[in-house]
Amino acid sequence: MKTLKKSALAVAFTAAAATAVFADPLSDLLAKGDGGACYGRMYDEAHLAKNKQQATRSVRLSLMEYEEIEGTAIRIQFVTKSGQFFVAGSCAWADPANQDIQDKPLIEAFKAKGGLDCHATTSEDGSSAEEGGDFPVDLRDGRSIVLYMPDAIAGWPSFDLSNPADFFSFGTEDRIFRLDKTDPALCSELDEKLP
Numbered sequence: 515m516k517t518l519k520k521s522a523l524a525v526a527f528t529a530a531a532a533t534a535v536f537a538d539p540l541s542d543l544l545a546k547g548d549g550g551a552c553y554g555r556m557y558d559e560a561h562l563a564k565n566k567q568q569a570t571r572s573v574r575l576s577l578m579e580y581e582e583i584e585g586t587a588i589r590i591q592f593v594t595k596s597g598q599f600f601v602a603g604s605c606a607w608a609d610p611a612n613q614d615i616q617d618k619p620l621i622e623a624f625k626a627k628g629g630l631d632c633h634a635t636t637s638e639d640g641s642s643a644e645e646g647g648d649f650p651v652d653l654r655d656g657r658s659i660v661l662y663m664p665d666a667i668a669g670w671p672s673f674d675l676s677n678p679a680d681f682f683s684f685g686t687e688d689r690i691f692r693l694d695k696t697d698p699a700l701c702s703e704l705d706e707k708l709p
Contacts, residue, residue, distance in 0.1 A: 538607035540586060540630060543577070543656045550578040552701035553659055553693035567687040569594045575661060575693055576701035577605065588632050588651075589704040590661075592669075592682075599669040599682045602708040603646060605632040612650040612662075621662045623690055626652040636668045638675040638709050644668075646679060661691040673707040 543551055556572040557565075574591040590601040609628035612620050630653060634646030646668030652660040668679035 538609075539628070539653045539656065540577075540605070540607040543653065544579045544586065546656075547698065550576065550698060550701070550705070551656075552576050552696050552698045554696045554700055555691060555693045565687055567685060569596070569685055570688045570691070571595065573661070573691050573693060574701060574704060575659075576704045578705055586630075587709075588630075589701070589708040591704060594688075597671060599671050599680075600673065600704070600708055601634050601646075601667055601669040603632055603634040604640075605630040605651065607631075614648075620648055621650060621664060621689075624650045624652065624662045626650075626654075629653060634668045634679075635709060636679040640709060642678065644678070647681075656695065658692055658694045661693060663689045663691075665689075675709065 553575045554573060557568070557570065562568060562571070570592055572591075572593045576587075576589045578587045578589075579585075580587050586605045588601075588603050588605045592599055592601070607628065608631040611626065611629035611631050612624040613631075614620050630651035632649050632651060634649070636642045636644045636646040647664050647666065649664055649667065650662050652662070654660065663684050666681045666683045669682050670677075670679055
């Protein structure tokens with residue numbers, strides 16, 4: 515009987531260890547949020563007065579698991595001094611993250627080892643071969659994340675996605691955004707209207 519219990523414990527321990535090896539922070543985060551997570555930040559006047567070169571007024575970001583793409587969809591809304599634009603794409607957990615094809619950092623400011631490797635799309639159905647830009651996300655503890663943007667990214671000025679994406683540029687003060695987890699309802703419009 516003791517041998518049987520020991521065998522059962524050994525099997526359970528092995529299964530738990532295997533699960534821990536294959537689990538990643540993105541999967542864990544999405545599992546806790548029923549397949550999705552919503553983040554946002556609105557910059558107040560005091561912050562913008564101290565950071566006069568910052569054009570971004572607010573950011574909303576949705577991560578949602580999709581079996582159709584065997585991965586995670588990312589959707590972002592940037593509201594700036596001159597208007598708004600939307601970015602859509604996909605992300606996957608990588609350790610290490612933020613690496614180009616020559617294993618060099620895509621974005622120098624990103625210092626985390628693991629994180630999300632994300633890719634922006636340039637067409638509504640994702641079929642365009644044109645690359646929309648790559649960017650990493652530091653998941654931190656899941657309660658807040660840090661989004662790192664390149665100097666330009668593909669996006670749309672509205673929810674009308676009938677035309678291919680344009681490229682939107684980021685100034686030097688608009689490339690790193692700490693976002694906090696928020697009510698999933700605040701991302702529902704992004705999830706409904708972006709690919």
